[in-house]
Amino acid sequence: MVRGDRKLWSRSRNICRVKGSLLPLLLSKANNLFSSQDHHGNLLSAWLREFGSGRKAMTNLDSILKSRDITLPTKVRIVKAMVFPVVMYGSESWTIKKADRQIIDAFELWCWRRLLRVPWTARRSNLSFLKEISPECSLEGQILKLRLQYFGHLMRREDSLEKTLVLGKMEGTRRRGRQRTRWLDTVLEGTSMSLTKLREAVEDRSAWRALVHGVTKSRTRLND
Known part of the structure; x- marks a missing residue:
């Protein structure tokens, strides 16, 4: 179903519709070096x-x-x-x-x-x-640090495609059952904070660096 210029993805087939035209997805995965x-x-x-x-x-x-x-x-x-x-x-x-x-x-x-x-x-x-x-x-903590730094970079930008993709929403409902983990979910889980509080925290660069440092330094796995 297509409404205006909005894009709706098919669940059963590897296609999407734009203004009534079918666009096949040629790549099933994205490679970056x-x-x-x-x-x-x-x-x-x-x-x-x-x-x-x-x-x-x-x-x-x-x-x-x-x-x-x-x-x-x-x-x-x-x-x-x-x-x-x-x-x-x-x-x-x-x-x-x-x-x-x-x-x-x-x-x-x-x-x-x-x-x-x-x-x-x-x-x-x-x-x-x-x-x-x-x-x-830990290695997982270092990866979390890079993710949080990138999140802060995106949220501080006034207008960008990446920010729109992270925060944007589509009409409709998700499937029944357990939902797939999204990139933003990993940020919220890693910090144990709501999206509203995170967006406020990234505006203060010094406070955000201290928050990222505190979260990642606790990931030593010595308490596992």
């Missing part, structure tokens, strides 16, 4: 490539990470500077769900195990690795 997700915002299909690149970057550092002349805190900073950015490329646009967070946590723990040269057969808890590494912030 090393980052990709489908039209539902799902990332599981992209994890193999994202974390495959991260694992390769980690293995390339073996000669450095095995050196006894480098202290553990320095090795941790090397991993955060040369491995994590490879995985986090484009992560401010990700819609991360529960299954995605588990994959992110698993990759981070794999990095710390490899850094400490502990085999997977060793009977050590994940908490013991985190206490030994003493990370200031």
